[in-house]
Amino acid sequence: MALLIRNALVVTQNDQREVIPECDVLIEGNQIAKVGKGLSAKAEQKIDAAGKALMPGLVNTHNHMAMSLLRGYGDDMVLQEWLEKKIWPREGKLKAGDVYAGSLLACAEMIRGGTTASADMYFYMDEAAKAVEKSGMRANLSYGMIDLGDEGKRKKELAAGEKFVKEWNGKAGNRIACSFGPHSPYTASTELLEKTGELAKKYDVKVQIHLSETRKEVVDCLKQRKLRPADYLEKVGLLNARLVAAHCCWLRKEECGLLGKHGVSCSHNPASNMKLASGGVMPIPELVQARANVCLGTDGPASNNSLSMFEAMKLCALVQKASRWDATVANAQQVLDFATRNGAKALGMNAGSVEEGKLADVVLLDLSSPNLVPSHNIVSNIVYAANDGNVSDVVIDGKIVMRERKIVAFDQKKAVEGAQKAAAALVKR
Numbered sequence: 092m093a094l095l096i097r098n099a100l101v102v103t104q105n106d107q108r109e110v111i112p113e114c115d116v117l118i119e120g121n122q123i124a125k126v127g128k129g130l131s132a133k134a135e136q137k138i139d140a141a142g143k144a145l146m147p148g149l150v151n152t153h154n155h156m157a158m159s160l161l162r163g164y165g166d167d168m169v170l171q172e173w174l175e176k177k178i179w180p181r182e183g184k185l186k187a188g189d190v191y192a193g194s195l196l197a198c199a200e201m202i203r204g205g206t207t208a209s210a211d212m213y214f215y216m217d218e219a220a221k222a223v224e225k226s227g228m229r230a231n232l233s234y235g236m237i238d239l240g241d242e243g244k245r246k247k248e249l250a251a252g253e254k255f256v257k258e259w260n261g262k263a264g265n266r267i268a269c270s271f272g273p274h275s276p277y278t279a280s281t282e283l284l285e286k287t288g289e290l291a292k293k294y295d296v297k298v299q300i301h302l303s304e305t306r307k308e309v310v311d312c313l314k315q316r317k318l319r320p321a322d323y324l325e326k327v328g329l330l331n332a333r334l335v336a337a338h339c340c341w342l343r344k345e346e347c348g349l350l351g352k353h354g355v356s357c358s359h360n361p362a363s364n365m366k367l368a369s370g371g372v373m374p375i376p377e378l379v380q381a382r383a384n385v386c387l388g389t390d391g392p393a394s395n396n397s398l399s400m401f402e403a404m405k406l407c408a409l410v411q412k413a414s415r416w417d418a419t420v421a422n423a424q425q426v427l428d429f430a431t432r433n434g435a436k437a438l439g440m441n442a443g444s445v446e447e448g449k450l451a452d453v454v455l456l457d458l459s460s461p462n463l464v465p466s467h468n469i470v471s472n473i474v475y476a477a478n479d480g481n482v483s484d485v486v487i488d489g490k491i492v493m494r495e496r497k498i499v500a501f502d503q504k505k506a507v508e509g510a511q512k513a514a515a516a517l518v519k520r
């Protein structure tokens with residue numbers, strides 16, 4: 092099956108960061124076959140993209156999709172109180188079907204916002220995987236493991252994490268990849284973290300973790316381990332290019348150097364960090380200088396409360412500038428790289444740019460939307476002016492998933508109704 096997209100303003104995100112006007116993109120199977128002007132190819136499907144920009148799909152590198160059911164259920168609260176009084180009691184009552192409903196809702200929201208791939212860490216992950224499979228999206232999924240030092244629990248958690256990787260890695264025609272998800276250095280024991288490193292190597296998969304989100308966890312780590320969290324992760328053998336470390340708000344310069352040296356991906360979640368008042372801001376210039384792979388995420392929809400990667404891009408740029416009194420840091424091109432090329436690299440996907448041989452995960456933006464006019468600089472418009480509503484069409488793995496703002500891969504209305512029902516039942520349970 093071939094799909095020819097004609098006459099788009101193509102934001103390639105290739106090594107030269109070329110932007111090509113009136114350009115065609117030919118997709119064959121699940122790959123981009125050709126990018127160029129005036130392509131004459133026979134294709135079963137054609138899209139006239141005149142007046143539209145074509146860009147690589149956005150990659151969300153930190154998420155808890157099913158938490159969409161708890162969106163707006165508790166806001167404006169101190170982190171610990173929010174977790175103890177609102178989130179944990181409800182999560183304790185979550186059923187498998189809720190995770191399916193919440194994850195499918197999240198996929199619908201992400202597709203409508205131009206996100207073609209997402210990371211995820213949660214539980215009942217079979218259900219999250221089924222939702223991703225149904226949605227047409229690409230994802231890297233992990234079962235979140237927490238043992239709090241309990242040996243019996245550790246064995247169960249590791250077995251569950253391994254079982255999920257074995258069953259789902261490479262499924263849905265390779266749209267689903269799996270990883271290991273030790274929740275954090277403060278909820279997972281040293282033994283759990285060490286074993287995770289071994290298993291990730293054995294299965295050749297990624298590892299997702301939360302790292303240095305709050306100052307408290309840094310202070311506690313120093314007290315308990317006599318090490319800062321990044322140093323501790325190096326000691327347990329988790330610092331390498333497999334690792335996707337979310338948040339990284341409270342890092343010292345030496346830790347940035349360490350994360351860079353090991354090629355770690357650092358997922359910045361500016362909306363969540365600001366909403367939960369994590370205080371620290373990810374030191375992006377230092378991480379970039381150290382050659383860490385900086386990427387972007389939204390975090391779960393209960394702590395954001397949206398899954399918009401356009402918002403994440405804009406907030407990423409703004410919070411760096413605001414916190415450093417320096418308007419030159421985190422420029423638009425850099426931020427777009429975080430959300431595309433670097434995100435794909437973090438999740439081990441051959442995507443993130445519009446080039447021959449890359450996976451065909453691309454989105455179209457409607458350039459006639461008033462907020463995208465004029466188009467002096469399309470990269471600037473994408474980062475600073477665009478929003479989810481500007482996304483008109485989404486192609487994932489070579490298949491049209493949304494056309495003219497209508498999701499065609501699954502029944503959006505049914506997904507929304509299912510999530511509404513599940514959310515209402517969950518808060519009453």
Ligand SMILES: [Zn+2]
Pocket residue numbers: 153154155301337390391
């Ligand atoms: Zn998280």
